[in-house]
Amino acid sequence: MTGLEPTETTTFDMRLGRTVANRGMKRILFSITYPDRLVHPLHRRLVAESSVERAELLMWSPTEDATTLLWCDGDRAATERVVSGIDSLVSCQFVPETDGTYAFLRQDGYEFPTAVLDVIADSRVIFLPPVTFFDDGSVRCETVGEAAALSAFYEALSELGSVSIERVCDFERRHSPSRLSSRQRAALETAVSVGYYERPRDGSVADVADALGCATSTAGELIRKAEAAVIEAYVERD
Structure with a gap:
């Protein structure tokens, strides 16, 4: 796959929602910074927690009880402090590792603001895990879809916060076979x-x-x- 800089509008024009040189399925890595009113409670706690620099939402369920697997790059105590910002938390289980801590969470709601959920629900794109929350307040996510759908998603996100495009590349459903003998x-x-x-x-x-x-x-x-x-x-x- 060949990465393209977002400034290369001759190849990929996000605002017009078209690929000039090559149409088809694309993968785009977005970075978003929301205004404070749209920041998730967990992300707000992460920004305030000096012992954690990032949290990765690794897996999530499509059910209303919001079962998720989270990973933080801090120890268990710091991860517990970050997770404590979630009011909808029903139960949690922590699994410390050498490079961070996993948190298996059950919530009775995702607690994302309605405006963010509406954009996600109306989009015609798929999210690839992880969704990463950083201590500088930004969120990074990678999406897959047809060029016009990705462009529409970009425009909708831009109405909610500051959005930048970290990477654009073609989507491939499988990796190339190993070249190793x-x-x-x-x-x-x-x-x-x-x-x-x-x-x-x-x-x-x-x-x-x-x-x-x-x-x-x-x-x-x-x-x-x-x-x-x-x-x-x-x-x-x-």
Whole structure:
């Protein structure tokens, strides 16, 4: 997928709702900052909580009881303080991890302002998780849809707050198949197992070669080609 800057109106014109060079399904990453009256209570608590910089809404149910899975980049205590801003909370369960805390939440309502919910309900786009709330007050979300529908969604959001377009790219329903050969995959897996990618590095190319039963030069070449294939695939997807 090829990313396009939002200023490239010759390729993608959001205000006119058309793609000049290439029509079809698009993915757009939006960043929105709402006025205070439209800020979700959880987001308001996050901005006030110095120990949490972002919260990611990972999954949500289409039901009225608003079952959601949230992740915060803070510890359990900080995450509990953020979640305490939700008046509609019925129950919650916290699962601490090394890099943050998961929160499984049940609410009797989503608590988003009616104006925001109306825009979402009237849109003809799909939201890709996560929806990310940042401590600077902004919200980042990625949507998929036909160009005209995305343009209409952009216009509707712009009436509610300050909207910027972080990224535009074509939507693909599946990723390209892996370019790794079986030997390259084996080399990468072995490199991981011997500590080649640890910091500080515990293993060497020679260790990979010994495990694979090949020459050191061969192991080094397999690793380099495998790394190149993985990075190329990653850049194309993003």
